[in-house]
Every structure is written in C-alpha cells, then in structure tokens.
Amino acid sequence: MFRPFHVGPAGPTYRGVPLAPEEFTWPVCGDYCGGPMQFFAHLPVEYGVLSVFVCQNDPGACDLWDATSGANRVLLFPPAGLVPVAVPEKGVTLLPAVSAITTRVVTLELEEDDGDDLPPDAYDLARSGWKREPGERFGKQREVIGSLGGSPSYLDDDRLPGCPSCSGTTEFAAHLEEGIDRQTAMNLGGQLGYVFVCRPCSEGAFLTG
Ligand SMILES: [Zn+2]
Ligand SMILES: [Zn+2]
Incomplete structure (x- = not known):
C-alpha cells in the first residue's frame, strides 16, 4: 500500500506573529483564565492556512488538551490576503522564538498485512523513518515536529472532535509535536x-x- 504523507522537522510552519485576514481578532480563552491564547502554528494546507492557538496563561487551570474546553482554537484562513496582526500586550501570546519549518513528502510502502496484527500506524512509520540509515531500526524521529494530512495517530474514535460551529464531523489536518528545542x-x-x-x-x- 502506498500512502503519501507529509512529515517535517517542519510542517511548513512559521511561529512568529500570526498572519490573518484584516478583520481578525485574537482568540481569547473560553475556559478558566479568559486571557488571550498563545499562537502555536501557521500550517499551509492545500485549501488555505490553518492557524492554531492554545491557552498557555495558566496551563494547570485551562484544559488545553480538550477540544471542547474553549482553551484552544483552530481557524482556517484563505491562502492569500493575510497580514501580520497586532499582538495583545498582556498574556502568554507568542512562543519565545520563531521557527520556519520545512516539509518532506514521505511515501510509505506498507508490508502486506498478515491479518493478525493491527494495521501499522502511518505517522509512526513515517516519523521513525526520518533520517534512518540503512540497518538502523529508528531514525532521528525526535526531529520531526508533526505532519500534515494522513490520519490521526492512535486516537480513539470517541475523541474525534466535532466542529465547534456546525457540530458536524471534522477532517484530520495535522499532528504537532512539542519539538526538542526549548525556545520554540x-x-x-x-x-x-x-x-x-x-x-x-x-x-x-x-x-x-
Ligand atoms: Zn485559559
Ligand atoms: Zn462546521
């Protein structure tokens, strides 16, 4: 089976000041703290740009892990006409450093399923293959900071989130890893x-x- 898959020490990301449409207002946490959220990532996808915000003002208090807590926000912008936005003066709004990210397309060749095992996880396979030398079992998978497309890695179906606006089903867009660099x-x-x-x-x- 062949499956194109994007893995990066990169998703094409740019974590600096967000680029957004003119009418953009900075997302505010709807959970405990009520403060401005932190801009996490700018992810170009074929249908636009995904902008990811997560509350970091008081991570112990706001449930950043929960899709329905109000402590995170994902916005889809058009691919063009985006401008740098004004950053709120208070709150934990930006990461300490900006990183530009590159993407690689990984084509997986999965072995025939013998029927006994669970199907292999595409993200796991793609990540473990990053910079793997011949004869090595794993590559430098910790350098990978996410993926675009594919399917959610080891996520239970009951955690698949609905759309916060229409309550319909959502489609998977990206994985994000913390990364190994403290600054970013x-x-x-x-x-x-x-x-x-x-x-x-x-x-x-x-x-x-
Ligand atoms: Zn919060
Ligand atoms: Zn919707």
Whole structure:
C-alpha cells in the first residue's frame, strides 16, 4: 500500500506573529483564565492556512488538551490576503522564538498485512523513518515536529472532535509535536497535538492525546 504523507522537522510552519485576514481578532480563552491564547502554528494546507492557538496563561487551570474546553482554537484562513496582526500586550501570546519549518513528502510502502496484527500506524512509520540509515531500526524521529494530512495517530474514535460551529464531523489536518528545542517548543503537556478542520465553517478543533 502506498500512502503519501507529509512529515517535517517542519510542517511548513512559521511561529512568529500570526498572519490573518484584516478583520481578525485574537482568540481569547473560553475556559478558566479568559486571557488571550498563545499562537502555536501557521500550517499551509492545500485549501488555505490553518492557524492554531492554545491557552498557555495558566496551563494547570485551562484544559488545553480538550477540544471542547474553549482553551484552544483552530481557524482556517484563505491562502492569500493575510497580514501580520497586532499582538495583545498582556498574556502568554507568542512562543519565545520563531521557527520556519520545512516539509518532506514521505511515501510509505506498507508490508502486506498478515491479518493478525493491527494495521501499522502511518505517522509512526513515517516519523521513525526520518533520517534512518540503512540497518538502523529508528531514525532521528525526535526531529520531526508533526505532519500534515494522513490520519490521526492512535486516537480513539470517541475523541474525534466535532466542529465547534456546525457540530458536524471534522477532517484530520495535522499532528504537532512539542519539538526538542526549548525556545520554540509548544507546551503540549508531553503529548501529541491533533488538528482537525471543518472546511465549510473555516474553523477547526484541537486536542492532545
Ligand atoms: Zn485559559
Ligand atoms: Zn462546521
């Protein structure tokens, strides 16, 4: 089976000041703290740009891991006409450093399923193959900070989020890893971040697991 898959020390990301449409207002946490959220990632996808925000003002108090807590927000912007936005003066709004990210397309060649085992996880396979030398079991998978497309890695069906606007089903868009560089690391509580989108509503959902 062949399956194109994007893995990066990169998703094409740019974590600096967000680029957004003119009418953008900075997302505010709808959970405990009520403060402005932190801009996590700018993810170009074929149908636009996904902008991910997660509350980091008081991570112990706001449930950033929960898609329905109000402590995170995913917005889908059009691909063009975006401008740098004004950053709120208070709150934990930006990561300490900006990182540009590159993507690689990984084509997986999965072995024939013998029927006994669970199907292999595509993200796991793609990640463990990053910079793997011949004869090595794993590559430098910790350098990978996520993926675009594919399917959610080891996520139970009952955690698949609905769209916050229309309550319809969402489609999986990206994985986000904390990364290994302290300056640019997103706080995901040591877990994997999942980004989903509802294209008709130009909105999405985020959770960790
Ligand atoms: Zn909060
Ligand atoms: Zn929707």
